[in-house]
Amino acid sequence: MKNLQYISFFLVMLFIGGAQAQDSETQEQQPKQEGHENNNKFRQLYQYFATPNQYRTGAGAPGEAYYQNQADYKMDIVLDDKNTRLDGEAEVTYYNNSPDELEYLWVQLDQNVRKKDAPALERNPSGMSPVATPERFVEQHMKENFDGGFNIVDLKHNGKKLNYTINQTMLRIDLEEPLAPGESFEFDMKWWYNINNHITDRARSGYEYFPKDGNNTYVIAQFFPRMAVYNDVEGWQNMQFWGSGEFALPFGDYEVNITVPADHIMEATGELQNRKEVYTKEMMSRYEQAKKSYDKPVIVRTQAEAEEAEKSFSNKTKTWKYKAEMVRDFGFSTSRKFILDMMATDVQGKDVMAISLYPKEGNPLWEEWSTKAVASTLKSYSKQTFQYPYPKAVSVHARNQGMEYPMICWNYGRPDEDGTYSDRVKFGMISVIIHEIGHNFFPMIVNTDERQWGWMDEGLNTFSQFLAEQEFGKEYPEAIAPEEVYPSRRGIPAKIVPYMRGNQKYIAPIMSNPENVYQLGNNAYGKPATALNILRETVMGKELFDHAYKTFAQRWMFKHPTPEDFFRTMEDASAVDLDWFWRGWFYTTENVDMGIKEVKKLYITDNATKEGKEFLERYGADPEEVEAVYVVEEESEEFDENLKGKSALENSPTLKEYVMDNFSEEERAKLKDPKYFYQVTFEKPGGIPMPLIVEFTYADGSTEMKRYPVQLWRMNDEVASKTIATNKEITKMVVDPNLETADIDVSNNTWPKEETTSKFEEFKESLGN
Numbered sequence: 146m147k148n149l150q151y152i153s154f155f156l157v158m159l160f161i162g163g164a165q166a167q168d169s170e171t172q173e174q175q176p177k178q179e180g181h182e183n184n185n186k187f188r189q190l191y192q193y194f195a196t197p198n199q200y201r202t203g204a205g206a207p208g209e210a211y212y213q214n215q216a217d218y219k220m221d222i223v224l225d226d227k228n229t230r231l232d233g234e235a236e237v238t239y240y241n242n243s244p245d246e247l248e249y250l251w252v253q254l255d256q257n258v259r260k261k262d263a264p265a266l267e268r269n270p271s272g273m274s275p276v277a278t279p280e281r282f283v284e285q286h287m288k289e290n291f292d293g294g295f296n297i298v299d300l301k302h303n304g305k306k307l308n309y310t311i312n313q314t315m316l317r318i319d320l321e322e323p324l325a326p327g328e329s330f331e332f333d334m335k336w337w338y339n340i341n342n343h344i345t346d347r348a349r350s351g352y353e354y355f356p357k358d359g360n361n362t363y364v365i366a367q368f369f370p371r372m373a374v375y376n377d378v379e380g381w382q383n384m385q386f387w388g389s390g391e392f393a394l395p396f397g398d399y400e401v402n403i404t405v406p407a408d409h410i411m412e413a414t415g416e417l418q419n420r421k422e423v424y425t426k427e428m429m430s431r432y433e434q435a436k437k438s439y440d441k442p443v444i445v446r447t448q449a450e451a452e453e454a455e456k457s458f459s460n461k462t463k464t465w466k467y468k469a470e471m472v473r474d475f476g477f478s479t480s481r482k483f484i485l486d487m488m489a490t491d492v493q494g495k496d497v498m499a500i501s502l503y504p505k506e507g508n509p510l511w512e513e514w515s516t517k518a519v520a521s522t523l524k525s526y527s528k529q530t531f532q533y534p535y536p537k538a539v540s541v542h543a544r545n546q547g548m549e550y551p552m553i554c555w556n557y558g559r560p561d562e563d564g565t566y567s568d569r570v571k572f573g574m575i576s577v578i579i580h581e582i583g584h585n586f587f588p589m590i591v592n593t594d595e596r597q598w599g600w601m602d603e604g605l606n607t608f609s610q611f612l613a614e615q616e617f618g619k620e621y622p623e624a625i626a627p628e629e630v631y632p633s634r635r636g637i638p639a640k641i642v643p644y645m646r647g648n649q650k651y652i653a654p655i656m657s658n659p660e661n662v663y664q665l666g667n668n669a670y671g672k673p674a675t676a677l678n679i680l681r682e683t684v685m686g687k688e689l690f691d692h693a694y695k696t697f698a699q700r701w702m703f704k705h706p707t708p709e710d711f712f713r714t715m716e717d718a719s720a721v722d723l724d725w726f727w728r729g730w731f732y733t734t735e736n737v738d739m740g741i742k743e744v745k746k747l748y749i750t751d752n753a754t755k756e757g758k759e760f761l762e763r764y765g766a767d768p769e770e771v772e773a774v775y776v777v778e779e780e781s782e783e784f785d786e787n788l789k790g791k792s793a794l795e796n797s798p799t800l801k802e803y804v805m806d807n808f809s810e811e812e813r814a815k816l817k818d819p820k821y822f823y824q825v826t827f828e829k830p831g832g833i834p835m836p837l838i839v840e841f842t843y844a845d846g847s848t849e850m851k852r853y854p855v856q857l858w859r860m861n862d863e864v865a866s867k868t869i870a871t872n873k874e875i876t877k878m879v880v881d882p883n884l885e886t887a888d889i890d891v892s893n894n895t896w897p898k899e900e901t902t903s904k905f906e907e908f909k910e911s912l913g914n
Contacts, residue, residue: 220401241375
């Protein structure tokens with residue numbers, strides 16, 4: 146036998162080098178790079194990321210010099226129910242924990258977006274629709290704008306008026322002397338504003354009027370001038386509030402006294418300090434029962450009591466006193482119409498009160514499911530992130546609302562007048578409660594900048610909501626039809642496909658400001674939630690993802706993370722390089738599309754082929770001097786029908802001799818002896834590289850799932866080939882058989898190509914039903 150090393154070398158070149166040669170040829174199909182620009186999808190994201198520093202590390206954690214400023218509030222608030230007006234006065238203490246001297250302070254006046262002449266009212270183009278409902282037509286063209294916005298009565302420091310300037314929704318306090326690092330500044334302010342009807346004047350805050358009994362229910366937020374954030378990333382976050390981008394706020398401690406009509410029932414951020422003064426004896430007794438309930442809500446104020454209160458309009462008042470520590474905001478809700486129920490919840494060994502506040506119009510749906518949804522959410526999110534740190538979480542019923550504040554949120558979901566409701570209404574209500582209660586974690590504790598990065602609170606939260614919904618379905622199977630799972634609206638890859646393959650004119654990258662996108666729901670909620678679900682289920686695996694996600698949450702609880710901190714932490718805690726993933730899903734509007742371009746059946750022979758000879762000669766070898774095996778395509782002229790169905794050793798004595806001479810009997814027993822070889826060329830018309838998931842079906846009816854890592858695409862962004870060696874004949878191949886990757890076109894996913902309805906088409910049809 147000739148030199149075995151020489152022969153072995155060329156065998157390797159035939160079986161491995163051949164595939165590389167094909168890839169090098171297809172590499173030429175890629176777009177040429179301009180200049181020295183690196184267009185590889187797997188290049189690092191350094192050009193997008195700030196350089197790590199003493200404030201934020203390259204690992205995505207707070208640095209040794211990380212700081213955040215603080216704002217404490219002591220407020221007295223009066224709600225005038227008859228005139229729907231709110232008056233307030235506050236003492237604010239602002240702490241400069243930064244290393245910088247501050248020449249001025251910025252305060253947010255978000256209610257100014259509701260001023261009669263607010264620029265935000267004209268921020269969008271408009272046109273006359275060819276058809277509209279009478280209600281919509283009146284609202285757009287005949288109704289006078291609501292006269293809202295803050296009226297600043299006083300702004301003082303030590304009794305002396307402060308100089309200030311108002312620029313739309315921002316107020317700048319000019320300091321006589323710069324506020325030095327480590328120092329604090331106290332000032333007093335008084336203000337008032339007209340409360341809007343949030344049904345007719347769409348807003349996150351306001352009142353709903355009930356004409357049948359003449360009462361209002363209030364969900365009140367953004368009701369006080371709030372300090373802006375000053376940080377190491379951009380100094381003052383004083384971007385104007387235009388309506389879509391939400392809020393960036395510092396943490397602080399709150400003492401808030403809220404005066405309302407005496408017959409009102411209230412819930413708010415923080416712990417109630419004077420419960421015995423504002424609750425009846427019966428309510429106090431029920432409250433004590435609720436503290437030990439755990440498995441079933443206790444009704445603290447009944448529907449009968451609420452209905453009785455609806456008939457009278459007290460001229461007396463009560464003051465409800467609340468304290469909250471380490472919160473970034475404050476909200477409250479009040480009405481004489483409210484029913485109140487509570488349930489103690491064991492959250493990782495800590496008692497937390499789950500609470501619901503709703504008028505009779507919410508029943509029987511709210512009494513049955515709201516507080517259970519609150520409790521289930523607290524447990525699920527705590528498992529994903531950290532133990533819920535606050536003493537309570539409140540869900541408030543409000544038509545058309547879905548809005549969050551520390552410890553309290555407003556949620557939609559109203560039955561018909563006769564008390565009946567559909568599954569759509571029920572699951573819509575449960576889902577919005579899970580979502581808004583979940584916001585306690587993102588961004589109320591993991592305190593992201595919602596004004597700039599809407600996806601960091603909405604996207605992270607919608608992803609966690611998806612997990613919590615599935616947990617809810619398991620915890621309360623009676624809520625779900627038998628043998629079904631919770632019908633999550635967002636997070637399932639196939640549901641984002643219509644958006645991903647839509648008109649590029651109306652799609653923006655996730656890394657866009659909320660004010661600058663057409664489809665905010667898909668952009669900030671659906672797409673990032675789906676991306677993270679795919680990252681967890683398909684790319685990283687649950688164990689690695691869950692550890693990294695929890696690491697991020699725990700690193701940044703009660704702090705201000707940026708997108709880079711999230712991206713870096715997810716990689717740092719998992720050892721998974723994800724720059725390609727962030728680039729494709731978050732920084733572009735590209736989509737996923739992978740498929741099967743070509744399948745060749747190959748066989749092994751000793752007979753020298755024309756292509757094999759040319760290959761050897763290309764590398765300077767004489768085919769007559771080399772003992773080699775040759776690859777033959779089934780469709781080629783050189784294919785011998787006798788080769789079909791035989792093993793590689795049967796078809797190639799040369800290969801058999803090599804195996805017998807170079808391997809022991811024990812080693813030979815472990816070697817494969819495949820009968821079938823396939824060279825599969827996969828294609829990727831879509832811009833986002835993803836792991837390639839392929840299901841193989843064999844002639845005997847068995848199936849096998851093979852997962853190729855995303856690095857398969859690192860050298861060629863368009864095509865990638867794999868040689869499949871098997872003892873069984875392959876009769877079918879399907880890429881992404883379970884619709885895991887949000888592939889926008891599955892028509893190229895099957896070999897042989899099928900004309901039957903795909904799983905995705907079946908899925909779309911099921912949505913229509």
